[in-house]
Amino acid sequence: MELESSSRLEVNPRDGFSASEGYVLMTSDYCQIELRILAHFSLDENLCGAFCDPNSDDIFKCVASRWKGIPVSEISSDERNRVKQLSYALLYGAGPGKVAADAGCSVAQAEVWINQFLDVYPGMKIFMKEVKKSCAKLGYVQTMLGRRRYLPHILHAQR
DSSP: OOOOTTOOOOOOGGGGOOOOTTOOOOOOOOTTHHHHHHHHHHOOHHHHHHHTOTTOSOHHHHHHHHHHTSOGGGOOHHHHHHHHHHHHHHHTTOOHHHHHHHHTSOHHHHHHHHHHHHHHOHHHHHHHHHHHHHHHHHSEEEOTTOOEEEOTHHHHHTO
16 A cells, blocks of 8 residues: 555554454553552542542643642643653652653753642652652562562662
8 A cells, every 4th residue: 555655544453353243342441540549549639639620531631730720721731741741750750860851851840840749749759758668678569469579679779
């Protein structure tokens, strides 16, 4: 198949599946599952409240609104994307250097964003600090069901 240089061929992998007659094929999207789990475990009132905001169905716009202190309707797509990027960066342990590299800003600016963000979401900051403290002490993190992930290098990183 030849395509013009400005044309794009789009393929949806879901189109490769179909249900047998009389059956339905169902898919599920775990929308922002990591952020939802963080809200649950951190018990951060602002983060939990963002999931219940009746003014928006976009969690990242709600989080940005609370962080910036402006209405959801005034959050630009750039601000929304910055908050999404920052939320996941912090969730997965990125520091100011990584945030700065990903956002195309200075490390100092990234530090300001991180500190401002964690000031608005203090439960998140406390939760992450407690997990790191526990991991440094025990050498592992543990799920609710008792599964352990050993991180032996964490002990050396703390020195």
